[in-house]
Amino acid sequence: MDRSAGDTTLALDARIADLIARGVEVVDPRQLWIAPDVVPTRVHAGARLWPGTRLLGARTFVAPGAEVGAEGPATLHDAVLGPGAIVDSGFVHGAVLLDGARLGANAHVRPGTLLEEGASTAHAVGLKQTILLAHVTLGSLINFCDVLMAGGTSRRDHSEVGSGFIHFNFTPWGASGDKATPSLVGDVVAGVLLRQPRIFLGGAGGMIGPRRVEYGAIAAAGQVLRRDVAAGKLVSQPTPTLSLERRPHFLDGLQPRLQRNLEYIAQLVALSTWYREVRRARARTAIARELVDAALHTIAQAITERIDRARAFARERGASLPAIELAPSVPCPLSLDADDGRDHLAWVAALDDDACTAAAAWLRAVADRVVTPAD
Incomplete structure (x- = not known):
């Protein structure tokens, strides 16, 4: 170099x-x-x-x-x-x-x-x-x-x-x-x-x-x-035996692969929301905030990558992506305190069952709002 x-x-x-x-x-x-x-x-x-x-x-x-x-x-x-x-x-x-x-x-x-x-x-x-x-x-x-x-x-x-x-x-x-x-x-x-x-x-x-x-x-x-x-x-899944004539430029169907890509994007948006609403709010030090911001940058890159790949996949099959909401507005139900002295994993471990249920429901609601179903 x-x-x-x-x-x-x-x-x-x-x-x-x-x-x-x-x-x-x-x-x-x-x-x-x-x-x-x-x-x-x-x-x-x-x-x-x-x-x-x-x-x-x-x-x-x-x-x-x-x-x-x-x-x-x-x-x-x-x-x-x-x-x-x-x-x-x-x-x-x-x-x-x-x-x-x-x-x-x-x-x-x-x-x-x-x-x-x-x-x-x-x-x-x-x-x-x-x-x-x-x-x-x-x-x-x-x-x-x-x-x-x-x-x-x-x-x-x-x-x-x-x-x-x-x-x-x-x-x-x-x-x-x-x-x-x-x-x-x-x-x-x-x-x-x-x-x-x-x-x-x-x-x-x-x-x-x-x-x-x-x-x-x-x-x-x-x-x-x-x-x-x-x-x-x-x-333990068996290995299939195949011997078929290759079809040049064969295209597999739009589904289920497009749906899998949309589900993956929805999970990434949920992860971005978790970092932005929870981890960023609890970051107590400049170093902790730097790390959360770096993670958010990486997650944003991952979302862009997946959207680009899914769009190209759909376009080649004569389709387009549905509307994608990258920042669904769903209020966070958790009580956040950046000064409680616990690191992130200790804080997560200390959440009670009700808080975990509420957090999972919140993130599920975020993921469910990422993709608007086509009419």
Whole structure:
């Protein structure tokens, strides 16, 4: 990666010296590169930068206690890391990791990606337009683009994907194929409340999007999911045998794929509402507000991506999207206090049953108002 024109070794040394003077732990200043567009004050005291770290982009933000590059070279480009977040090595562009989230070695992470508190991956995982709610865990050697996953109640009771799993997010139909293939594993409406049974997707397998996997489901290892999985089911789906003549420019039908895309968009809007109305209102510190705002930016990117993909999919089939409401007006029923001293997950855990029921009904009402049915 070339340095910007006019950047000099002296200028780079000055940027590194500034970080060290402000309390950033730079393990080896000789092996750190900081692009001129990085805002120094967005890399906070208490962060640790290991040798081989490269920071680029004005949006890059590294909170106290975050750690970059402990297991190998790591590049952050417009990435946002919350307190205690870790990137062991790899390339992270335009993603947000909240408190304690972790990307294992050799991660390859692209825009539209959000890992909530405690979400994690092991080594060699690819993410793009991926949202993992709190504590969701991915194993190694996984490609998990265009998926939202939730489920579980805590770090010990969490949804998980086994190693060697692929979410197949491209279909070859049409003139050039499409990626109108997002899959929901769990959902936002119930998932953000951290009270749903965990989901397990077994390794050495995959899932063809767009799919829906409900809470409490277990998919046995070594299969490719081609059908939805209902709540509480243990499934092992057989692999079909096909040998058909290929039809050039074949188009599959508008439904059910368009409806799946609209459902996914509705869940993203519910997530945006949760962050804006609840998490932003409770953010007590400047760092907490920065992280919530970064997450909102990422969710907005994800919504735009899904609308664009769905619109192109529908257009190729001679249809158009129904009206989509991105900010439904539904009052939040929760009592919010930013000064109660609890972090977000502790606050969610302390909600009583009535509050959880009201919150889920509220988010469901938001999701239900996103799409206006065609007459």
